[in-house]
Amino acid sequence: MNIRHIEFFMEICKEKSTARASKNLHISQQGLSKAIINLETQLDVTLFNRTTNGLELTEYGKQFYNHATHILNEYQLMEQQIRLIKDNKRTSLHVGYAEGIFYMLPKNFISQFMLDYPEINIVFRRYPDKDCENAVLSKEVDMALTTAPLERKELKSLLNCKAKVYAVINRNSPLAAKKNLTVYDLKKERIITLNEDTKYSHTLDALTRYGIEPKLFINPSELAIQFDLCSANMAVGFFSGNPEHLPPNLTLKPIEEFDVSVEYSLVTLKETPVSEAMDSLTASIRQRIQEGLNWNSEEL
Numbered sequence: 001m002n003i004r005h006i007e008f009f010m011e012i013c014k015e016k017s018t019a020r021a022s023k024n025l026h027i028s029q030q031g032l033s034k035a036i037i038n039l040e041t042q043l044d045v046t047l048f049n050r051t052t053n054g055l056e057l058t059e060y061g062k063q064f065y066n067h068a069t070h071i072l073n074e075y076q077l078m079e080q081q082i083r084l085i086k087d088n089k090r091t092s093l094h095v096g097y098a099e100g101i102f103y104m105l106p107k108n109f110i111s112q113f114m115l116d117y118p119e120i121n122i123v124f125r126r127y128p129d130k131d132c133e134n135a136v137l138s139k140e141v142d143m144a145l146t147t148a149p150l151e152r153k154e155l156k157s158l159l160n161c162k163a164k165v166y167a168v169i170n171r172n173s174p175l176a177a178k179k180n181l182t183v184y185d186l187k188k189e190r191i192i193t194l195n196e197d198t199k200y201s202h203t204l205d206a207l208t209r210y211g212i213e214p215k216l217f218i219n220p221s222e223l224a225i226q227f228d229l230c231s232a233n234m235a236v237g238f239f240s241g242n243p244e245h246l247p248p249n250l251t252l253k254p255i256e257e258f259d260v261s262v263e264y265s266l267v268t269l270k271e272t273p274v275s276e277a278m279d280s281l282t283a284s285i286r287q288r289i290q291e292g293l294n295w296n297s298e299e300l
Contacts, residue, residue, distance in 0.1 A: 003075055005039050006068045008032055009047065013065055013248060016054030057248065065247050066228050073107070080114055081123055092121045093277040096136065096144035098129035100220030101264055103241030104163055106288060113284050120277045129198055129220065136269060143278055145285075147198075148263035158274065158282045159266040161289060165203050166252035168230045168237040175236070181255045183210045189236040192216040192226050203238045206260045 011021040012032070022029040040047050045060035057065060102109070114122065127135050132146035137154060148160065167186070169175050175185060186207075193203050195217040207214060216235060218225050226237040231247050240262040243252060266282055268274065 001039060001042055003072070005035050006072060008035050009039060009064070010068060010072065012036065012048065012055060013057065013061075016056070018055070062231050062247060062249060063228070066224055066231060069245070069247070070224050073102075076111060077124060080110060091119060091275075091277050092123070093143075093275070093281065094123050094125065094141040095281065096125050096127050096132050096141035096146070098132045098144070098146045098220065098264075099126055100223055100241075101129075101145050101147065103223065103239070103245050104161070104262075104264060105285065106242055107244050109284075109288060113281065116284065117277075117280050120280060122277075122281070126221075133267070136267060139269075142272070142275075143266060143268040143281070145264060145266050148265045150265060150267060154270055155267045156270045157265045157267050158278065159285060160263065161265075161285075162261045162263040163240040164254075165238050165240045165258075165260040165262060167255055168226065168239045168246070169251055169253050170230055170233040171249050171251050173233055173236075175253065176251055178253065181253045183212070183255065183257060186210075186212050186236065186255070190215045190234065192218065192229055192235040192237045194218060194220060194238075202260050202262065206258060210258075 008021070008025065011025055012018060015021045015024065018029050018032050018036075022032040025032065036047065043060070043064070046058050047061035047064060048055040049058055050056075106112075110124070114120075125135065125141055127144075129147045132144045133150065133152045133155060135141050136144045137152060143158070148157075150157065167175075167181050169181075175181060175189075178185070187210075191207065191212060191214040193207065193214045193216075194201065196204055198220060204214065216229070223239075226235070226239075227247050227250065229235040230237050230250050239246070239252060246252070266285060268278065
């Protein structure tokens with residue numbers, strides 16, 4: 001198994017057809033099918049079923065999809081950072097980000113930014129959300145994308161955004177047929193949410209107000225666990241990010257009388273002059289938000 005095989009698998013998931021996927025990947029359909037067969041042989045499972053609606057993921061395929069998404073994201077980030085470090089002639093920009101916050105942006109945001117601004121040597125560093133501001137204060141990073149509200153007065157915001165929180169539902173759940181969920185619906189489900197030791201705790205606070213006790217708690221870096229449990233129809237979770245990151249068998253549903261949003265900010269030190277590279281990153285994030293991207297994030 002290699003990264004290319006995982007990319008093949010993800011493209012088939014997207015297109016539900018080896019013919020369309022092979023065309024997008026610029027390889028033969030026979031070569032693509034052989035690669036997937038080799039992958040299934042190595043894993044000793046079947047990843048796809050053929051249906052009248054195209055290729056559908058098996059139970060094993062859904063599990064593989066959840067982990068493959070994370071692997072590709074991490075590989076892409078590693079590859080890009082190594083390539084950038086090799087070229088020290090470009091303007092350097094060190095950016096911190098809170099765990100889980102890149103779910104707010106499209107999957108290809110980092111790679112697209114690097115293509116648009118090849119002259120910027122951008123390096124990303126991940127932090128727990130409560131440590132993100134300190135990373136800027138200590139000048140470990142030039143700026144950071146972190147959850148709001150800000151706690152340190154020495155920081156200034158270059159961009160403020162918010163995104164509404166939705167319930168994460170398996171498409172095969174009876175709840176998926178409903179246009180909107182109610183708080184009563186949630187009371188009958190096994191709930192998974194982020195723990196209280198994070199600035200993302202708005203959802204937990206709202207659940208507590210309605211007398212709903214979550215059964216499972218995760219950290220922002222563990223959203224793949226939530227997707228895994230929801231994909232198995234074993235829990236209802238919550239998500240405020242871009243739906244592109246969801247496994248194909250999950251959907252988002254609004255919750256009546258559950259007005260919870262996550263706010264996030266792009267910040268730097270007040271004393272730090274805003275460089276051209278900082279302006280470029282700010283403009284790129286703003287542009288992706290203003291484009292709409294079929295999800296609910298908005299600039300404040």
